[in-house]
Amino acid sequence: MNPPPVTELEIVPLDVHDRDAFDEWHGVYLAAEQACGELVGAPWQLEEVRAMMQDTGSRAWSAGFSGRVDGEVVSVGWLRTPMLDNLDRAEVAVHTAPAHARRGYGAAMLAHVERVAVERGRTVLVGGVAWPYDLGPEGAGSPGRELARRAGYDLALGDVKRMLRLPVPAGLLEDLAAEAAAHHPGYELRSFVGPVPEELVAGWARLDSLVETEAPTGELAIEPASADPAVVREQEALLAAQGRTSYHAVALAPDGEVVAFSHVVATVHEPGRAYQWGTLVDRRARGRRLGLAVKVENLRLLQAEAPDVTTVSTYNAETNTHMIAVNERLGFEPVARLGEFQMCTSGPSSRGPEGRARSSSRATDEGGRDRRIEAP
C-alpha cells in the first residue's frame, strides 16, 4: 500500500441511520457511477444501498465513509468484510464527485478504507472497476483502473458485462428449451418467484455457495461462501427490504437433488431492469445442457411475471466460454467491462503460492456472477 496522500479531505464514518448524511453519501456515489456512462456504471439505488448498509445480518460487516472539503462531501468510500467465509478478504470501493475529480481525494479515501480493512485483520483487498467495452480488457486510461494500479492493485479477473433486451421471442425460447431437454431426460425443471421453497433450500444454498469459486476466478484469492440455509433466508429478508424480487429456475436430478439453478433479480427502485445473479450447474450434472435449460426456464418466468422488464444485465469472466456461449444464444450482447482488482498485503493469503493455489483460470463452467451482489 502506498502512504496516504496529503489532502485537505476530512474523512468521517457514515452514520447509516442519519438520513441526510446517507443521502448525501449516496448522491456522490451515484454521480460518479453515472459519469462512467449509462451502460458502464451500474449503481445500486438509494434505498437498496440504505437497506443493505443498515442490515445487521451475519454474512458481512459493512461501513461507509464520507470525505468532506469545506463541509461538502466530495468523495465517498465503502468497505465490506465477509464474516462467515473469506475471513482474510475485504471489498473496497471509492467514488469521487465528478466536479471534484483529480485532486487526490479518491486516492486519500482509498488509503483510508484500506487502513480500516487492515485494522479489521483483512489481507486480501478487492474492488471492481467498470469501463467501456471498447477500451479493451486492460482498461488503460479508465480513472478507476489507473487509481487502482497506482495504489498497488493488480487486475485479477476481467469480466464482460452483457445485456439482453426483452422480450426474447417465445419461439426462440421454445426451440432452445426443446434442444436442451433432449440432453437431460429424467431431470425436472422448476421455476418460482420470491423465496426458495423450504424443500429446496438446503440444495439451493449448497449450489449458490459455489458460484463464486466454480466460475473462473482468474487470480482472485477467494473461497466458497457459506452454504447455510439460514443465511439464504437472511439474504431473502434483505432483498425484500431492498424492494427486490427474485426469479429462480432450478433443475432437479432424478433423485430430487438440486443440480442447477439460475437467479435473476429485479428491483422496484429501477423499473424495467433486471440483473442476472448466479447460474451454476453442479459438476456431477454437467454436459446435459442444464445451464441453457435453467436460463431459458427463468427467462420464460420473468417474461410472464414481469412483462415491464426490458433488459437483463449479466457479468461473466471473459474466459467463461460455456456461460458466454449460452448467453449469446439467448441474445446477450457485450456493453461494458468490469475489472476485479486485488491487492494482497501480508500473511498467508499473500500473492504467491498459497494465494494462487486457491484460484484457477478454468474456462469450463456454467457459472455466472453478478458483481452487484458484492458492492454498491
Ligand SMILES: CC(C)(COP(=O)(O)OP(=O)(O)OC[C@H]1O[C@@H](n2cnc3c(N)ncnc32)[C@H](O)[C@@H]1OP(=O)(O)O)[C@@H](O)C(=O)NCCC(=O)NCCS
Ligand atoms: C476512480 C475515482 C474514484 C478517482 O477519483 P479522484 O478523486 O478523481 O482520484 P485522484 O484525484 O485521487 O487520483 C489519484 C490517481 O488516480 C489516477 N487517476 C484518477 N483519475 C484518472 C483519470 N481520469 N485518468 C488517468 N488517471 C487517473 C491518477 O494516477 C491519479 O493521480 P494523479 O492525478 O497524481 O495522476 C473516480 O474517477 C470515480 O469515482 N470513478 C468511478 C468509480 C470507480 O471506478 N471507483 C474505483 C473503484 S471502486
